Structure formats: C-alpha cells, structure tokens
Amino acid sequence: MNNDVLIPQIGIVTDIRTDTPDVKTFRVNAPKGGKCFEHMPGQCAMLSMPGVGEAMFSITSSPTNREFMEFSIKRCGGFTEWLHQIEVGQAVTIRGPYGHAFPVDTALKGRDLLFIAGGIGLAPLRSVIDYCLARRSDYGKIDIVYGSRSADDLVDIDEIRNVWMNAENVDVHLTIDRPQEGWEGHVGFVPAYVKELNFDTDKTALLCGPPIMIKFTLASLQEMGYDKTQVYTTMELRMKCGVGKCGRCNIGSKYVCKDGPVFRCDQLDELPNEY
C-alpha cells in the first residue's frame, strides 16, 4: 500500500454519544484497537466515508487520552448528515493529524487561561482543556466561558458538570442565548457575558465559535484591555488535502490546514478578511 499523505487509514467508530439535537460525539479507534495516530490539542483530522464525502474535523479528545480519539460533529449537510445516521462498528477512513496545535507546551504553559467557546466551537477547545486538566500543575487558573443557543445545545454537558466544574482551580461560566424553563444559569450572548465577568487581563484567551461570535468576543476582550497577542483562535475553511497543496483554504498567503488552524489573533490582522 502506498503511503502518500492523501491515502487514509481505516478507523472504527466504537462509540456514539448524542450530545445535543444536532451534535454527536464519535469515538474512533484503529481496527486493532488504540488510536489511529497521535496528535496535539487543536490539530485536525480528515474523516471520510468513501462515496459520501471527506471533511476536516478538529480532534475533540485530548492527546492525554491513550485509548481513543473523539470528534464532536454538528450535523450540517453532506458527510455530517451521513455520520449522524451511522451505528457503532461502522468503519470510516481517517488521515492526519493536520495543522498547528495550540501552544500548550510553550506560550500557554504557566499561564492563567481563559477559554471562550460558542456552540460546537467547544469541540477544538475541549482537547486543550482536557490536556490542561491532565497536567494541571503546568497551568494557572482556568476559566471557561461556554455559551450556546439553549441549554439543550450545550455539548457534552455531563463532562462539564462532573469533571470540569469539580476540577481544581477551574471556574466554568455557562450561558444560553434566551431564557429557558429549568435553566437557572446566566442568560445572554457570550461577548457580553465575557465583559460582564470582567476577567483580569493577565490571562491568555483561547477563542472558538461561529465567526460572528469570534468577532464580537474579540472586540469585548480588546475593550477589557486584552491585546490580540493574548488571544488564540482556530479557523475552519474548506479543505481537500490537509497539507497546504490543494489551494483552497488560504487566507492570504497562509493555509488554514498547514499554517493554522490555530492562529494568534494578531497574525490574522496582516491577512485579508476573507474567512
């Protein structure tokens, strides 16, 4: 078998968890068990079903998980539609890992971290959060702001409540867009909530969510006194190769698949606003 980067390997979906009405989390193992490959938090993988489609997803699980990889995937047409109707035991193809990870072992080390996620935007950050929790002493205070449309749309709320909320020196701040019966937490959009929470500026922020949420949250952070060099985000554009050659995921001279998907926000300033 040739070993070109475009040639995938087989992965087996060994568990499927329904997180929200339109998000499922898929556990993937190599056919002989274990992981298909190692990765770092923020990196992505190409999943595919031959004849259906191939697409890039961020790896939701932390590399500190030695047994499997997980992908939280929102149903939004095409290949994701197919994924949402499969059963455990289904084979898929997988290749990767692709792109640059969050600088968990360099710039983020020893820092107070502020994670801000909207909706399915939690998926790439979950990998980082779990990595940091597994190496808790390497990082300072951790704040997690997570918002979604409704309480039902919060991805993997069980882990958030049972693990993150009970972790040492971690504060979780949940919010939903509109009031809802049975919800006693905060109501309101993420950008406004971040300002309300009035974090001190001696933190590094990691931001992921829909483009509009990123835009306004970044503005909130800047108003609070954050510099763009303190904020990391992760991007998503259409990709085919995953290795900076097929030519479609560029923002200016940078390829999201190869130079990203993680960018420090000041790096995006020099690039055209074409994303």
Add this chain to the structure above:
Amino acid sequence: MSKMYKISKERLDELYAAVSAVKSLYLPVRSGENQSEFKKWSDQSDVCLDSLNTVKSAKELFFPQSENLISFKVSGKDIELVEDRDPSEPFVLFGVRACDAKSFSILDSVFLSDPVDTFYKSRRENGTVVTLACRAPEETCFCGTFGIDASDPAGGDVKTWLTDTELYWEAVSEKGEELTKLLTGILSEADADADTKAVDDLKKNTKEILARLPLADLKLDYFSGDRLNEKLNDVFYAPQWQELYKSCLGCGTCTFVCPTCQCYDIRDFDTGHGIKRFRCWDSCMYSDFTKMAHGNPRTSQLERFRQRFMHKLVYYPANNGGEYSCVGCGRCLAKCPVSMNIVKVIKAFGGEKA
C-alpha cells in the same frame, strides 16, 4: 559544458523511434485545428515542433488532469483500501519550451515540499525533460519578465535547438547524459566551430526578437517588498479589482491551460464495483471552490478572480522567496474567452516600464 550532439531535421523520426524504443516519448502533436498537445509518440504522430504553446501545458505529464489515488471496497460497515495508483513508468518529455520547463520548479515547490506528494514525485523522477529553445516567440510571450531565457531553456535534462536543418542536443544533467548515451547511434557529435556558431546565432537571433516583444518591458515591481507581507492587504483591497473582474465568465480556461496553476480537488466516484478516489485539477474561478456546508468565504466572482491573481503574484511569492507563480507563457492571453489575463492585471497595477 557537456558535449553537443546533432541530428538532421529529416531524421527526427529516427530519433523519436529510438527514444520510444527505450522509454515512452511525449511531445507536441497536432490536436484539433491549428493546435497541439503533448501526446505519446507513435509512428503515426503528426509532430509539430514549430508550435510554441501546446493548449494544455507540459505540467500534465507530472500532474495529470485526473488521477486515481486509491479505491475502496465497502461492504456492510466495513471498508477495505485497495491500491489503485496509476502506474508511473520512465518517460521522456520532448520539446518543452523554456516557460513550461520553468513551471516544473514552481510546481516542485508545492508538491515536493514536506509532506512530499508521492504521486507527483514518482512522475518527476521517471521523467527526463528535453527542452527546445524558442526561435519565433509570439506577441503574447513575456517569459523575460520572470527571468526566463527562451533561447537557452533551463530546468530540463537536455537542451535542444532546432535550426532549419539540424536539431542540436546538449545534455545538462545526469539523466540527460543517460538518455544521450542511449542515442549514440542516432546522434552525431557536433562540430566545435560551425555547429557552435549555428546555435549561438539561433540564440542571438531569438534574444533580439525577445527584446522587442510588445510585453518585453512588463515589470512586476508593484508586487514585491512589503506588499508580499505586512502590506499584503494594500494589494488585496486595491480598487483595481472592482473593475478587473467584471467581464470574467467564471470558467476555468485560464486555470486549466496555465502551467503553474496547481489547485486540485479530491473526489470519489462510484464505479458500481467500488469507490474510486481521484484527484483532479480544480479552479479557484469556480463558484464551488471554497463552498462549505455552512457557508462560502468567496461568494462573488470578484473574490474568486482576485484570489487567482493574488495567489500568483502575492501569496505564492510570499511563501517562495519572491518567485512568482507565472512563467509568461501567454496561454491565458491567447485563450481567455473574453481576453482577460494576468498581463492586464499586472498593468492595472502599473506594470509598465519604470
């Protein structure tokens, strides 16, 4: 300098046959009315060495328009990978002009950089490139803008020059020497004086024509320095794009005839007996190029048109030491249905002589 050989023009068929006996030979062959394409030689081939540009460029021999990557057998929940790579065999690519020969190094920067594209690499390794110097450049030629010398093509394994009577042959790489060795019975040693002079005269004459081509003064000064990096947005948001794109039909002609365009798509095809995954040329001019399930960052032809030229004149040089992703072959000038092309873009940004 390696030894020069020659063969008379009338005996070129013998040369083709001799090469063909050892390796597949691809060269410009008549194809359609007044056109040529690189095709595999047979004794029936209507070879046309006088054609300057083939319709599709020579890149197709290394990066074919469509190629199989792998196949899959799907049964129930299982998937089986089936090796289905198109085989690559040693071949000789003859009659490559200086512009196309230069394009290979531009493609190399993409496909041979880490991680290496093994499909491309195996063809590059298997290919021996025999270039052919130009004698009669067209008005659409502007290879000089990119420092390419059409009278003395670089980037191949053998250089050749065709006069009215002789083809002169000079190996310039190990691969070229090997090919030359295989042809010892066909090629004869060139005369040190008379033949060297014939080649020098041809070069001199070509250079003289190149110097007075209408696009000889085309300059890319605007697309350099800060504009490739921190001031890249000055180019991206320049008002010129608002006008330049307007007549663009959004077809892929410019892309597909271009020797340096290398964007590709990966698709699956259900043969009825399994799924073939293939890679094919794609065009950033197409509306679905960046389309995702939940949106598209380039919804207008302005954005798509801009992307193509920004890639060639700004993004590629930004990532490759200032080298442009254009070789001045002039195919887009000749082939765009509405005569929009890279020269008009360069000129809109002040690309005339200083």
Add this chain to the structure above:
Amino acid sequence: MQRINDDVLNKCRDLIENGTCDRVLAWEEGEFCYDVTPAVFTGDTLGKMIYDDFCAANQSKYLIDESHKEGRIAALLKPCDTYSFNQLLKENRIKRENVYVLGVPCDGKIDAEKARGLGIKGILGAEIDGDTVAFETIYGKKTCSKKDVLHEKCLSCKGKKHMIFDELTDPEKEPETAVPENGTSRFDGVSKLENMTAEERFRFWRGELSRCIRCNACRNVCPACSCRQCVFDNPASGVSSKANTNDFEENLYHIIRAFHVAGRCTDCGECTRVCPENIPLHLLNRKFIKDINELYGEYQAGYDTALDAPLTSYTKQDAEPGIVHERGVR
C-alpha cells in the same frame, strides 16, 4: 487604427447626455488588436470604448445581470447578438425596460487564432481594407483574405438584420430581411455528419470531444445556459464533476448540454469561439436546429419573441417518438 466609428461613439455619448441611459455595454481595448474585452462604460470612460472587427463576443448574456441593476444600459448588439437577446427576453431573463438596444452593423469578426493557423505569428495590429486584412506582426507585415480569418460563427452568419433594436447606428446598412451570408448553408457541416455511418460519426465525435478539458467556457459563455446553478456544478445533483471520471463523461457533458439548449439555442456560435481546444461544438447544437426544422417546420430561436417554441408547445401534428428510431438508422 481607429477602433470605433465616430457615429457610434457620438450616439452613445448622446444617449448618456440626454439621460436615456447611464452606461454603455461595449468593448475595451487590449494589448494587441484582437484581445478586446466586453466592458461597461459611463460618461467618464466612454473615451475608452471601442467597437471594430475584433469585437466578436456575444454581449447579450451580460445583460441578464446588467438589466437587473439600477438605471438603463445601452448595449451595442450585433445582428447575431439580437437573436440571443430576444431569446433571453422570451425566457424572462432580461428586464427589457432597462436596456436600450443600439444595433451596430457587423462585417464579420476576425479570429486571431485562425490567423495564427495561417502562419501569421506575432500579431500586433491589423488594418482591414474590404476583404483584405493586413496584419502588423513582430515578423513584418502579413496580409490575408478576411474570409480566411473569420470566426466560424461569421462564416455561417444568419444575416445582417437586427431582430430587435431601439435604434440602429447605421440604418442605411440594415437589410430588409435576414439573408444568410457567404452563400453556403450553415447546415452543410451537419449534413456531412449525417451522411457518415454511425461508426464514423461516433469516431468523429470521440476525436473531438475527447479533447475537452472541462473548463466550462462553452457553458459559461452560452446565453442559453443561464441557470443560476448548473446541474453540473451542484454537488447534490450526483452528476457534478470537474474531471471525467470515465472516458465518456466529457462526451455526455456536451451531449446533455446540447439537449438542454435545444430549441433555445440561437446558433450564436459562442461555444465554438471560446473553446480552448477548438472543438466544433456548434455542430451539436446545429444538428438539433436542423432536426427541429425538419420535424416541426422552420424555426429560428430568437427570431421573434411571440412565436411558439416547437419543443415547448404541443400540436397534434408533432412527430411521434418512433421517428427517433427511423431517423437513427441509416
């Protein structure tokens, strides 16, 4: 070389100055004589407008978008363009009230590629004097007969009469009726194909269509291909493709396209003009036109917007499906 007739330019200037129109669809000069580009001009830029024997593009398709913008645009339409314009009106693709059709005369348009085929290389400029074209080239002056370098679509011209206009720039030149030029029937090429055996014909088309590089230029330029999203670009259609997944796919692409434009194709010849591989695509469309003429009576798409189109209207005299089989075996 003067690249626009003063009367045409003045007419356009008048139309803008008197408020009839706010812009003009014409051509912009290129680097050489032949590489002209369709462009829209306003009062400020009219000086750059040209119209001469190299302005071959059919402008009608641009009017789909242009007529849906604010204001009114004057469009320089050649006689053949007016067929497409009419057809697009019939299909409700153009807002008539937003277009002022300025009928410009046409003496046939020159194809630089044909000149190259005659060995005329390095074309810089050209002077046209009646039937003679004198090219100025890098390699000196070269002359040839104009009819030897005309676009295919001009060699099979349907006539010099405009099918629709608001005004003609040269009313004296306008003929009473549309009379095909050049004396030959434009269906000669089709007849030749019909006289081949099925096997010869198959070989002919395989030879031609196998050169297709799927650039979509023929479709994108075609005024009859005005779907907002083509089935071949729609990933949900199951037939979208950028490459030929098997060696017959590009054949089918063209055959399906010909079927789709059948009865609506005015034979403007743009498909053949733009094909980078010089595939004579017009022959496919023209075969349909010839068949329609033979089966349903003479019909020319774009001749008159009021006429019923034979393929979209039913009459009791319509040919029965069995005719396909009868005509197919020769």
